[in-house]
Amino acid sequence: xLKLVLIRGLLAFLVVVTGVVVYYxxxxxxxxxxxxxxxxxNPPNVLxxxxxxxxxGGVAKxxxxxxxxxxxxxxxGEGVTVKGPVGxxxxxxxxxxxxxxxxxxxxxxxxxxxxxxxxxxxxGRTKHHYVVAACR
Numbered sequence: 607x608l609k610l611v612l613i614r615g616l617l618a619f620l621v622v623v624t625g626v627v628v629y630y631x632x633x634x635x636x637x638x639x640x641x642x643x644x645x646x647x648n649p650p651n652v653l654x655x656x657x658x659x660x661x662x663g664g665v666a667k668x669x670x671x672x673x674x675x676x677x678x679x680x681x682x683g684e685g686v687t688v689k690g691p692v693g694x695x696x697x698x699x700x701x702x703x704x705x706x707x708x709x710x711x712x713x714x715x716x717x718x719x720x721x722x723x724x725x726x727x728x729x730g731r732t733k734h735h736y737v738v739a740a741c742r
Contacts, residue, residue, distance in 0.1 A: 634667040637735045644704070644741035670730030677715050677723045684715060703741045710735050 640663040674689045684700040700707070706716040714725050729735060 635670050635729050635733050635735060637666045637668055637729075637737060639663040639666070639737045639739070641739040641741065644701075644739055668729060672726060672728045672730070674724060674726045675709065675714050679722075684717075686715070701741070705740045705742055707737065707739045709737045 642662050644662060669690075671690050676687045676689065678685050678687075680699055684704070685697060686700060687695055687697045689695045700715065704715065707714050709725070709727060712725060712727075714723060727735070
């Protein structure tokens, strides 16, 4: 009897995981990152599986959630935290050579005027999004 319960539980888990993977593949959106002059772009670890690297940038496939991008000084650089649903977040530090970052036409980092900002993006709004960073 216990084996049957474990097998049913495992099957239910596999069905849920398969559903999430299929949803992500169908509903996921592309975020194209270009960073001329910045060299290779290494995404935060959470994106590394969905990252397709190109020269001076890459493309990530991400879920169509609303995210908030917070920029604030951190450890000698500018800390960026991307907050998603259910408290999920990814943090990284911009190098001192970054001049500006624009996402879907909205400036999210450009010193000294945008050193402490919080901007929300609805990634489900379109299937393609663009982030441009420039470095010196």
